[in-house]
Amino acid sequence: MRFGIRKKLLLLMALLSLALIIVSVLITSTLYTMRMRRQFEADSLNSARTLCNTIRESYLPFLQDYREKLGNIYAEHREEIERFQSSELMSDHAEKERFFNELTKNIFPPKSGFGLSYEMAVFYGDYRGLLQNIDLIGRSSGHETGNIFFYDAEHKNMVYMLDMASDQTMSYHFPGSLATPWDERLASALEKGESAAFFAGDECCSVHPIESDERGEPIAFACFREYVGESKLNTRLFTLYSLGITLAATVVIALFIMLFADRLIVKNVRRLSDAAERFTSNLKGSRPVKVSAGIRSGDEIGALSEKMDIMQDAIIGYIGSLEEKTAAEERMKTELELAARIQSEALPQGGMTAGAYTVESFLKPAREVGGDFFDFFMLDEKRLFFCLSDVSGKGIPAALFMMRTKELIKSGIRSGKPLADFAAELNQSLCRGNTESVFITAFFGILDTESGILKYLRAGHEQPMLKRGESVLTIGEESNYVLGALDDVEFVSDEMRLESGDTLLMYTDGVNEGINESAEEFGYERISEALLSAREDVTGEVYAALKRFCGGAEQFDDVTMLVLKASPPLRMELKKPVYDDITAVTDAVFARLCGFDTDDVSKIGILIDEIMNNQISYAFKDVSEPVLAVKLDLIGDTARLAFEDNGKGFDPLSEVTDEDLENSDGGFGLEFVRSFSDRQRYERVNGLNRLTVEKRLHPKNG
């Protein structure tokens, strides 16, 4: 269950009001009771004083006389009275009356005969008059009992002289009866002969000394007693009144406070809440607008409102700067993408064919521009240069350094210097002004496309893998130092021969260090396996294997590969060859030569037709199992065709004469062979005729 501030305040106010009412009623009623009691005490004492004054004016001689007489009786019978009063007879009114009448019979003789003596008559008159005064004063003031007694300080006895109550009641104090002061204040006043008024329990009591003129010592005391209970004090009514008033006041005050609190807190809090909500919904829109609660109350809520304004400003400012930042990032990203495109466009696209060799490139950049690059181009008609390199670091600096390196390589390699010297010069150039300590790993190669000799130099780069037949080996076991780090290192190049069918795979560390989701590296072993199983598209298949291995893991580094392939020689063996086989051989050879000039290729076609026609026509006479083999090798830009047959030994090059040409139409053929090939050679090997012709081919389109 949830309570709003208003409900909570209401509950709190109710509890507080209740406590306040209880406390206030308790305090006021106590004060009231005290005040009322003082009033009663004063009234009581006033009555006593009035009685004393009356006695001093009119009844002093009587009282002195009466005091003397009763005093004498008391002095004589004190012990007897005390004994009687402590006996059980005291509770019997008749016994009591009899005892005290007997005691005071000398003062109050029984009414008999014809009446009283004069003295007695006077005495009774005064007695009755005084009694009437006590009664008058007592009743008019509402006192329940009024009496006159004298005090025996020695025995601490109050000796009653006159009692306003009639002698018919149980509470009547017969003249001569005794009482002990029931209260310390009473005792003290009696000892000192002073007046006193006090409450003993609910009874209000007052005493006042009646002093004679001669002596200061009081002859007797006037006393009024009255039960002042709740009903007389009207406490209940007062409490009810005060409760009502307090309740009403509290309710009014509480309502006022509630109203005030509502205005001060609840409404303001709601305004804050509304402002916050509207601001938040504004944020979802296109442009954030400040929504101020505008509370200027100067208290904590006002402060909160101001803080919220500040916070909104901060948020709007933050959003603004975030937008700017995002825009800047977007711009940066676009520029980076552009840089990456320029970078990749600066690299040669796809691949190239140089004679029997093809170069294929592969680049899968990571999200950022990186420092991987490759290049390949012909240095002259027969030498192919290629390189694969990796600049340390990533991003723009690596890319810029890469571009610089690429240009240095391109201009440096054309000088014609040996690879080692070229590398040393390149290294020195890269070391100069390399304040960022960027270094480069690289693999350079120069392939003589005629001889198949590959000169190469490895500078800290991953070792290329060479697939030869059905095995994979690494080349460049000994590495040179990386480029751009130390300017006085020496470089050494190495050399090998590429054979037909060889595949050389070069790659950057993005391949072998590609990691999967378990942080395992792809590694050399897997590259080797992928290379071995690859058939046509080597880079594509290695990359596919890498992707399979990495699964969903993000590619962190550029994946760059360069492949150099030496075409396998074309070899066709024909058993019992017929003229139509020439077409098949021609088609197969043409397929291999598609990259060369059409006219040159057509001449190769003529060569094939002439030679094979010749073989089929003449070589196999008396041969039971004729076999004809054709082999095509591409050495650089030269096509070498070798024709073998198991016919009788016959050298068409030397044994055909001009005379034959005149006599036979077929003679033209050999003339064409001479004219359209650069070199021709006949040999007899292992019982086979082998005619080899070579022709240099121009690249396509001149």
Add this chain to the structure above:
Amino acid sequence: MEATITQTETNLIIAPVGRLDTAASAALKEQLEPYALDKTDIELDFAQVEYISSAGLRLLVALQKQAKASEHTMVIRNTNAVVNEVFRVSGFNKAFTVL
């Protein structure tokens, strides 16, 4: 590839396609058998000929002989560089009418 052969009132137009080598020449010879080669002039359109070998030359020589014998002419049109070179090397550029 089959050659296109068109007989008009005055001309037999032969347009070989592709290589005119041993196999193609044999095929063309066979293709020409239904035609009377001594009734009209012969016109060879080499626009689609890639190259010609000595086997092709032999066929041309045979056609040329037949034309001459029947007092007709044979012309070769639209030869490419390779064909021209073959004619030149073999000396047939002098024997043939190459337009």
